[in-house]
Amino acid sequence: MNWITNYVRPKIRALVSRDDIPDNLWDKCASCGHMIFHRELEELLRVCPNCGHHMRIGPERRMEILFDEGKYQTVELPQVTPDPLRFRDRERYSDRLKRARSKTGQQDAIRVAHGTIKGQPAVVAAFDFSFMGGSMGVAVGEGFVTAAREAVERRAALIAVPASGGARMQEGILSLMQMPRTVIGLQMVREAGLPYIVLLTDPTTGGVSASFAMLGDIQIAEPGAVIGFAGARVIEETIRETLPAGFQRAEYLLEHGMLDMVVPRSELHETMGRILNLLMVTPAARGHGMADEAFGEAGEETEAAGETVEEKEVERASDA
Numbered sequence: 001m002n003w004i005t006n007y008v009r010p011k012i013r014a015l016v017s018r019d020d021i022p023d024n025l026w027d028k029c030a031s032c033g034h035m036i037f038h039r040e041l042e043e044l045l046r047v048c049p050n051c052g053h054h055m056r057i058g059p060e061r062r063m064e065i066l067f068d069e070g071k072y073q074t075v076e077l078p079q080v081t082p083d084p085l086r087f088r089d090r091e092r093y094s095d096r097l098k099r100a101r102s103k104t105g106q107q108d109a110i111r112v113a114h115g116t117i118k119g120q121p122a123v124v125a126a127f128d129f130s131f132m133g134g135s136m137g138v139a140v141g142e143g144f145v146t147a148a149r150e151a152v153e154r155r156a157a158l159i160a161v162p163a164s165g166g167a168r169m170q171e172g173i174l175s176l177m178q179m180p181r182t183v184i185g186l187q188m189v190r191e192a193g194l195p196y197i198v199l200l201t202d203p204t205t206g207g208v209s210a211s212f213a214m215l216g217d218i219q220i221a222e223p224g225a226v227i228g229f230a231g232a233r234v235i236e237e238t239i240r241e242t243l244p245a246g247f248q249r250a251e252y253l254l255e256h257g258m259l260d261m262v263v264p265r266s267e268l269h270e271t272m273g274r275i276l277n278l279l280m281v282t283p284a285a286r287g288h289g290m291a292d293e294a295f296g297e298a299g300e301e302t303e304a305a306g307e308t309v310e311e312k313e314v315e316r317a318s319d320a
């Protein structure tokens, strides 16, 4: 220590005060290194204007993008026993949980909300990758089942948006049990005759991709998303072969028939609305020859779609 570090440097720091300049004025694209003005990047829904790289976004932003006018109601999720196995690896699981909770301000890695998409009722269950890698433990399983129940109750479509490294190993077998649980949850939605759509985002791997995330009536992915079960390195080491370029990327999976479409973030709301307007035609409406009408109008105008819903509601009421 000398007077330069102790005295001069703080003085200089004070002179060129950076207090009024936010640290996050510029963002750097992780894919091409392009520097993007922070506000501009937000307007572009965190998609790089230079290379089209889709950066990860949290569940709140996801809901804003998906729901009409960015408006939605959050669904309260049930509390579960924290750290049921009193697990400890390098540190206590309960400490990890605490840290993730204070970092994100949320209880666990899933968020559920309901609202409308192009006038159609929908329940969205979105993962938060920043909460312990979006891993699926009991709380996430419970959250997903809650979303499924909510969809059935509201006669709404269920949309799952996974961003997850897989099952949460700190909950051992209990986390693996969430795989069949979530599948049973979406089965309720299916039995109610409601659509179940999966929007795969970067990354969707492990136990999540091995359960509900691959069972959508329609499988959509964001461009460039990594989707798979085991990691590419593990597979390469196991089969001792070099994997093809673009392996486990959304575009590769689309080419090989694992996905129905890859949709840029800017077109998600529009595309999701169009799909829902096609799938949400009730049998009552079909009987009255409204199906053709709905198919013809699908995705054109919000008002038109809203009208169809209202008319259907009226008919259902008169049937009863």
Ligand SMILES: [Zn+2]
Pocket: 029, 030, 031, 032, 033, 034, 048, 049, 050, 051, 052, 053
């Ligand atoms: Zn880029």
